[in-house]
Amino acid sequence: MVKLISLRDETYKKLATFKKAGNMSFSEAIELLLNFYKTKKEKTSIKSLKGIIKESDLIKSRIKKITNG
Amino acid sequence: MAKKIVKVCVDLDILLDFLTGDEKASEKIEIYVKTKDTELCIAATTLAELYILTKSEEIVEKVKEGFIILPFDENAAKIAKEVYDALEENKWLIKNIQMSKVYVASTCIAHEAFLLTKNRQYYSNIPKLKVL
Secondary structure (H helix, E strand, O other): OOOOOOOOHHHHHHHHHHHHHOOOOHHHHHHHHHHHHHHHHHHHHHHOOOOOOOHHHEOHHHHHHHHOO | OOOOOEEEEEOHHHHHHHHOOOHHHHHHHHHHHHOOOEEEEEEHHHHHHHHHHEOOHHHHHHHHHHOEEEOOOHHHHHHHHHHHHHHHOOHHHHHHOOHHHHHHHHHHHHOOEEEEOOOHHHHOOOOOOEEO
């Protein structure tokens, strides 16, 4: 199924240039941009997770069973 | 043509080290954070282990925001049998490996993800599994 969307002229030109450079369809170009944004957002948030768990946050009696072997 | 996104699935050992602030694990994860066209993921079964291991659900919720969760779906369930069959060929492996690792390996194969782990000895003999 297809949907029609409206773009400003300037946005259309930028998107058309981007799609042509990557030999993509408009759908592929938009998906690529959305994925890039999503990935960038996730990666930024991953960095902030370093050291989020303190030793006291872990249930020590379960660590060996879960992590061994 | 659109570039293919490479999925890197982080195993529990490295994930826990990273979340508890270990520098080595952090360096490994940073490599993939900086690499273009990669997505950092964790298996849904690893997420389950994280829930079991931590006292605070809030922490796990934050982890969920950062990583893509790869589901253990019907396809992964089917692949789990192939993984188990392959492991059974090695007596030491089948005796020592936990089922959770079978599920992680199957999830990675099902979603065409690379597995980032410290436990290479358990995973290296699994056909089709790409271990980092």
